Amino acid sequence: MSSGVSKTQILSMYKLLMRESQKFANYNFRSYALRRVRDAFKENKSLSEPKAIKKEFEYAKENLNIIRRQAAIGDMYRTEKLVIENLNQ
Amino acid sequence: MFRLANKIIPAINKALLQRSSSKGNGIVVLLQAQRPFSDKGNEQFSIKTEDYGRPLYFDAQATTPMDPRVLDAMMPYFVSYYGNPHSRTHAYGWESEAAVEKAREQVASLIGADPKEIIFTSGATESNNISVKGVARFYAPRKKHVVTTQIEHKCVLDSCRALEGEGFKITYLPVGPNGIIDLKELESALTPETSLVSIMMVNNEIGVKQPVAEIGALCRSKKVFFHTDAAQAMGKMPIDVNKMNIDLMSISGHKVYGPKGVGALYIRRRPRVRVEPIQSGGGQERGMRSGTVPTPLVVGLGAACELSGREMAYDHARMEKLSQRFLDKISSKLTHVIRNGDPIHTYPGCINLSFAYVEGESLLMALKDIALSSGSACTSASLEPSYVLRAIGTDEDLAHSSIRFGFGRFTTVEEVDYTAEKTIKHVERLREMSPLWEMVQEGVDIKTIQWSQH
Secondary structure, X not given: OOOOOOHHHHHHHHHHHHHHHOOOOOHHHHHHHHXXXXXXXXXXXXXXXXXXXXXXXXXXXXXXXXXXXXXXXXXXXXXXXXXXXXXXX | OHHHHHHHHHHHHHXXXXXXXXXXXXXXXXXHHHOOOOOOOOHHHOOOOOOXXXXXXXXXXXXXXXXXXXXXXXHXXXXXXXXXXXXXXXXXXXXXXXXXXXXXXXXXXXXXXXXXXXXXXXXXXXXXXXXXXXXXXXXXXXXXXXXXXXXXXXHHXXXXXXXXXXXXXXXXXXXXXXXXXXXXXXXXXXXXXXEEEEOOOEOOOOOEEOOHHHHXXXXXXXXXXXXXXXXXXXXXXXXXXXXXXXXXXXXXXXXXXXXXXXXXXXXXXXXXOOOOOOOOOOOOHHHOOOOOOOHHHHHHXXXXXXXXXXXXXXXXXXXXXXXXXHHHHHHHHOOOEEEOOOOOOEOXXXXXXXXXXXXXXXXXXXXXXXXXXXXXHHHOOOOOOOHXXXXXXXXXXXXXXXXXXXXXXXXXXXXXXXXXXXXXXXXXXXXXXXXXXXXXHOOOOHHHOOOOOO
16 A cells, blocks of 8 residues: 555554543543544545545544543543433443 | 422422412412322322433533543643743743644634634633624724624623613614514614624524624625624534624634633724723733733634534534434424424524423423523523523513523434433423413413403
């Protein structure tokens, strides 16, 4: 691949983003992050131009770092769970 | 459970009584006596729930949670870069200044403005004050008339009230039953004396969108400045201040998933709009808003604006999906539900519904698992029906039974379903208790009843 970003790299980035998003303590942020990552990868599935792929990949990397930091902050200031989270217990 | 019920039921009765006594009737009391609330506890009337935990957030028009990406952009300016952006003599100041200028660009590019036209303030209330009072006072020697609408936010209306005290003439335009102003009425309200027209872009209570581009064109042709309060519209719909001929625009940080305590004011440079500053001081922000610019907050506002520009299409599609789902659910189970405001020219994330024959406050109390409001947060402490609903001609009883459902970027489908189900359940429960509802079911038209005086 001429873009310099291989398919395996993209896949592992996706997995990493999903795994880290799962760590948000806040229900809303967690659901949003998972949904947003999934939708963004779906949206850019047909991207073929190497430059565009590289750009999106860099954006994903940037967001991975944000998610890691913010999930850690959220973890420090946990709250009681939402009504909806307690429903299925 | 009974302790809880004993506490709440009298409150509901009291509320019912208060409402009915204003019409001076004895019937409601009598009917209630026939059906006293017994401790046997019919399940249908029970408000006891098994659910526990924090309520779901459905009040996105009051404020929005801060996006983690925004907080992430702000953190370095809380932790490390604490310089005063106005300090010109050292690196601490320069780095803060650079951050503030970047944020200014981020805000400007979302609305198609020049960064120099953005002034940072403490929020949309301050921006509205500077716009309304500032323009009116600056042009006071020649022009002493301001036009606004009856459904503006309190801070615009109160600013106008203050101007009235200073001898200005204010026209409060009425709105149609759908909440939208009539352009012809606006045109006839404009006089050579008029210095400013202030009309909000999206209403905070009923979500209706005003025809801002048309208003802008009209104001430009009459050489009147046009101010719009875009606190509820910013980042949610495309805005271009040049295409829409907007001269001043108020922006709020905490309605675009940004921090609280910061906002911005767009103020046109060509043709130049001049305002008399409200706050005196060091002359920051081109002399229009003195006071040190709060770097972390402004960085947050900038990040929030850039983010909402990037996410606008995605968020908007989502809002439409969620609101459609919610409305479908409600209308499939409940009748006599009225949506306040225009159903088409509206922001889909704000749904204001009136549940006929149900008292809004009782419903809000029953829906304690959901953070809702009957109107704007500013007036949520009072039991008075909202002035916005009164302005669109909602009947007194329907205005009392209105609830605003506000969806946001972080609202999930599960939350929407839960809220719809709970709403349906409690509206049915409250209607089952209501003598008025019983009469409606029997085919009595409530409006034709001559309530006896006593």
